[in-house]
Amino acid sequence: KQEVTQIPAALSVPEGENLVLNCSFTDSAIYNLQWFRQDPGKGLTSLLLIQSSQREQTSGRLNASLDKSSGRSTLYIAASQPGDSATYLCAWRGGSEKLVFGKGTKLTVNP
Amino acid sequence: EPEVTQTPSHQVTQMGQEVILRCVPISNHLYFYWYRQILGQKVEFLVSFYNNEISEKSEIFDDQFSVERPDGSNFTLKIRSTKLEDSAMYFCASSVQRTGGEKLFFGSGTQLSVL
Numbered sequence: 001k002q003e004v005t006q007i008p009a010a011l012s013v014p015e016g017e018n019l020v021l022n023c024s025f026t027d028s029a030i031y032n033l034q035w036f037r038q039d040p041g042k043g044l045t046s047l048l049l050i051q052s053s054q055r056e057q058t059s060g061r062l063n064a065s066l067d068k069s070s071g072r073s074t075l076y077i078a079a080s081q082p083g084d085s086a087t088y089l090c091a092w093r094g095g096s097e098k099l100v101f102g103k104g105t106k107l108t109v110n111p
Numbered sequence: 112e113p114e115v116t117q118t119p120s121h122q123v124t125q126m127g128q129e130v131i132l133r134c135v136p137i138s139n140h141l142y143f144y145w146y147r148q149i150l151g152q153k154v155e156f157l158v159s160f161y162n163n164e165i166s167e168k169s170e171i172f173d174d175q176f177s178v179e180r181p182d183g184s185n186f187t188l189k190i191r192s193t194k195l196e197d198s199a200m201y202f203c204a205s206s207v208q209r210t211g212g213e214k215l216f217f218g219s220g221t222q223l224s225v226l
Contacts (some may be wrong), residue, residue, distance in 0.1 A: 004153075034214065043115070044154070046214040062192055091153065097144075097167040098156035099215065 006102035021075040023090035036089040117218035134203030145206040
């Protein structure tokens with residue numbers, strides 16, 4: 001059974017700091033990996049999707065990488081801002097329809 | 112920007128009652144999904160739906176659950192006889208293609224409380 005783990009569970013940083021969120025998965029037969037942002041009382045917003053054939057994707061201050069051999073993905077956030085405060089989820093997809101989610105990292109960026 | 116719309120945002124029901132959660136996916140999307148998140152736990156896949164039929168379902172999606180696309184815009188999740196353990200945030204999602212190639216767009220969720 002596929003397991004997705006995110007470390008740390010919570011992270012608090014001062015504004016302006018660069019940070020890395022980690023995601024690991026047990027099944028390397030990955031189709032793609034998606035990073036989402038979840039705000040309280042709101043849905044999930046897709047940030048980046050990395051196909052299995054790709055090593056990384058970038059969008060603005062966000063960069064996500066994928067290492068299939070080690071079963072890891074990282075989300076790098078540059079120059080963090082208070083508005084980045086949210087829970088960040090990674091989701092693994094294999095050969096089926098479903099996404100398998102990690103429990104998330106709750107990020108707090110302090111002004 | 113187009114978005115997935117879910118109603119109601121909160122639903123309170125008595126155990127054993129039927130509930131219908133409603134979703135309006137993005138108009139040109141073809142693949143529809145329901146996920147749920149029990150408080151403090153991971154987001155879990157329930158079911159995927161394409162071309163008016165279920166394409167995949169999880170072990171959670173038992174005979175008490177059903178999905179329907181009654182018209183060209185709505186996508187519904189029905190729970191026939193709710194249990195206490197059905198209390199969760201239910202998310203609808205849609206994509207243009209299967210999640211292999213396209214991002215999944217989620218609604219804001221319906222918080223279901225079963226008393």
